[in-house]
Each structure stands twice: as structure tokens, then as C-alpha cells.
Amino acid sequence: MSLHQRRDVLEKLAALFGTASVAGLPFREENGEILTGVVDRIVDDLAVVLLEDDGELVDQTTLPVDELPGPAKEEGTVLELVMDGDDVDRVRYDKPETERRREEAEDRFDELAD
Template identity: 50%
Template sequence: MTTDGIYTAVVDRFEDDLAVVLLEDDGETVDQAVLDTERLPEDGRHVGAVVSVELEDDEVIDITYEERETVDRSEQAQQRFDELSRRPPSTEDESDTS
């Protein structure tokens, strides 16, 4: 497991009554924690929710929902999706604009 401290984490998935959260350090996934779903803050009980997780002696001792970070990441992902879904101009489109 990772060292003691506070990590940003993202709710990755749910398996029965368990939540799997991916722990990040400097934006990179470094570990995961499996928790009872009930331990998550109520508004953070969805895939993609960003939470702060405090670890001590390999145990999760505190979890806080990060609403602003969740919204920001969701918006950034939607923007990337929108950019990727735009059709690149064809050669016919380019000749129409000349």
C-alpha cells in the first residue's frame, strides 16, 4: 500500500457493496483502496466522484467528497470527447473554403 498521507482518489467502480477508489499522486494512479460503499460520503457515491482519502497505517481513516474537482474533471472529459468526436475536414471541405 502507499505511505501515510492525504491522496486524491477517484471512485472507479462498485462491486456489490464495495467501492473501488484509485489513489493518485501527482495525477498518476499509485494504488487502489476497496471500501464499503457506506464509507463514502453520500454525494460521492458515483463512478467518477473525486474524493480526498487520508491513509494511516494502510487504513483509510477519512474520506471527503471534492465536488469542485469532480465537476472540473467531468467538464474536461466532456470537452476532450467533444473535440475527438468532431469530424476532421475532408479535402472537399477545404476546397470549398478557398
């Protein structure tokens, strides 16, 4: 099975069950612009997502919380988003980047506490 076929199967499972991981399998770029998003806050069942491109803050958008992948429904979660113009086409939870950023923030906090 090719990489694209595996990714398609995993993305379909993730959409159906909200639990399948597609981490490490890139979105296809021909489906739209790919941006990194960080859940900044959740207000009234809407997630405010800050959009980054190459590490720079470029915009923000809102998504209904129930459209976020299961583990991504909290502040500070990092997402990969496929954008179709100003609209979000697909969202994927980026667990490794979320964990890396949280560890980095904890390390900075520990340094300040010393």
C-alpha cells in the same frame, strides 16, 4: 472562530449528517498521508478507489459504499482521503475537482465527436 475550529465543526457535521461541506478546508496533515482518490467502479456494495499522489496512480483500495460521503457514491467521483498506512482514516468528497474532471472529459469527448 479559527480555521481549525471551523473545520472541526464542519467535519463533525459532515460525519453526522453526510451533507455538510468542508470543501476548501484542508485535512490536517498530521493525521496521516493525504491522497486523491477516484471512484473507479462499484461492485457488490464496494467502491474500488484508485489512489493518486501528485497526479500519479499509486495504488487502489476498496471502501464500503455506505462509508462514502452522500454525493460520492458514483463512478468518477473524486475524493480526498487521509491514509493511516494502508487503511483509509477519513474520506471527503471533492466536488470542485469532480466537476472539473467531468467537464474536461466531456470536452475531450466533444472534440473526438467533431
